[in-house]
Amino acid sequence: MQPTLTKSVVLTLIGHISAAHLNPAVSVAAIILGKINIPMAVVYILAELSGGIAGFGLLQVVTPDSILRSKSNGSCCALCVTLPHPELSAFQAVLAEGLATSVLILVVCAVWDKRNERNTDSVPLRFGFTVMAIAAAEGPYTGASMNPARSLGPVIWTGVWESHWVYWVGPIVGAVLTAFMYKQVFDRTPAHVSQVTEDDNEQAIPLQSNRHSKELEAERGSDLNITQA
Known part of the structure; x- marks a missing residue:
């Protein structure tokens, strides 16, 4: 629920300024759809990654040490680190993240579609419910990150790099394939x-x-x- 409300609030606050990508996968999709150019996408992605790192750093500052550290050995625990289910193979984890991101990018493409320009008032709410639905369905498998920036912040601070590559390959590949498919199949108006x-x-x-x-x-x-x- 918290990520859903957070995304809805951020979309409301800065959606009219920068489109509030918040996610390198969304920025990559924006390149394919012609919404931004590559230099601007680099700026977006750097800002997103920096925001993820700074955001988790701030979370550590305000979180009690008893929660941040394990009581058994005092080592830093994997707070907020996204990890695949232990019984999933690497391929299954990548596929799960890719499919979840594909659904997210489909919604993003629909919001950006020129035929949907007059239906933007409820975008933060609709996007929030989309994230909630995906998280409920896919969360038990990989944590439903769908966002390399969201997964990078915690691993930078905790040092838990296990399977982190899954949260880059899955979302980026899913975003590229979905954006390309949408452009070729649905966005065909001359x-x-x-x-x-x-x-x-x-x-x-x-x-x-x-x-x-x-x-x-x-x-x-x-x-x-x-x-x-």
Whole structure:
């Protein structure tokens, strides 16, 4: 529940400023869909990774030491570290993260779709519920990270690097394949069609205005003829 509400709040706060990617996988999808260029994506990803590291560092500062450290040997525990289920193979873990990220990216692609531009008011809420549903279904398998930045922060501070690569390969591959599929299958509207539609809309009002002006001129001319008669 907490990650869901957090993402919804952040989307509300900065979604109109930077689109609130919060996730390198989302930024990679944005490159494929033409939303941002590669240099800007690098800036986004660096900011996301830095935010994940700084965020977990702040969490350590405000968290009691008894929670941060194991009572048995005093070593730092894997607080917030995402780890695959012990009975999963590496392939299964990557596949689970990839599928979970694919669902997330499908929602992101739909939100960015031009045909959905007028339905953005409830995006934070819809995105939050999406994350909640995915976490409930996939969480027991790998923790449902779907975000390399979310998984990187804890391992930097705790040093628990076990299976960390899963949380890069799965989400990034899932994001690339899903964004490419969406672009090829669903986002197929020719550019000239949308341009013609926009031009028609822009010309509609002037045409109506010109027609109305001509009608007024004709009426005035008729009134003038009647008066002169």
